[in-house]
Amino acid sequence: MYSEPPIRHPTTAAIEFIATRLGLRNEPGMQDWEFEVAEAEDLNRYLSLYAEMSDMEDVRFTLADMILQAFAETEENLELDPRWTSFCNDLVENIELHAYQIWYWSSWDVNLEDAWKVTPYMRELYKAHFSNDVGRLQDNGK
Numbered sequence: 001m002y003s004e005p006p007i008r009h010p011t012t013a014a015i016e017f018i019a020t021r022l023g024l025r026n027e028p029g030m031q032d033w034e035f036e037v038a039e040a041e042d043l044n045r046y047l048s049l050y051a052e053m054s055d056m057e058d059v060r061f062t063l064a065d066m067i068l069q070a071f072a073e074t075e076e077n078l079e080l081d082p083r084w085t086s087f088c089n090d091l092v093e094n095i096e097l098h099a100y101q102i103w104y105w106s107s108w109d110v111n112l113e114d115a116w117k118v119t120p121y122m123r124e125l126y127k128a129h130f131s132n133d134v135g136r137l138q139d140n141g142k
């Protein structure tokens with residue numbers, strides 16, 4: 001198991017901004033809004049807004065979860081999708097901002113065959129960029 005970085009959550013302001021900007025529902029009681037509203041067919045819209053919001057970290061953080069959820073649901077082969085490669089590069093370029101998300105989507109407590117489609121890639125990113133964990137901790141074959 002790898003150690004968890006500091007937890008970060010989407011902010012209300014970021015959710016409201018994205019919901020308004022993209023015309024998404026945002027109702028009281030939506031506990032995991034970023035996952036509930038994400039749709040694979042809207043992936044290009046999320047990626048475009050992510051690129052546009054380079055100076056708004058909270059918005060980018062929230063969009064990253066939406067993007068990861070959409071990629072997890074897409075029928076596309078991630079290894080052949082240039083959007084996936086580009087987005088992974090964005091994660092690396094903003095590694096401190098996205099550290100918790102990369103760890104979360106790595107789903108260390110789940111075997112890969114039971115994990116999300118994006119999990120193997122997130123595990124590789126985590127291992128590559130948080131190598132202090134690699135030397136100290138064991139993956140236990142998961």
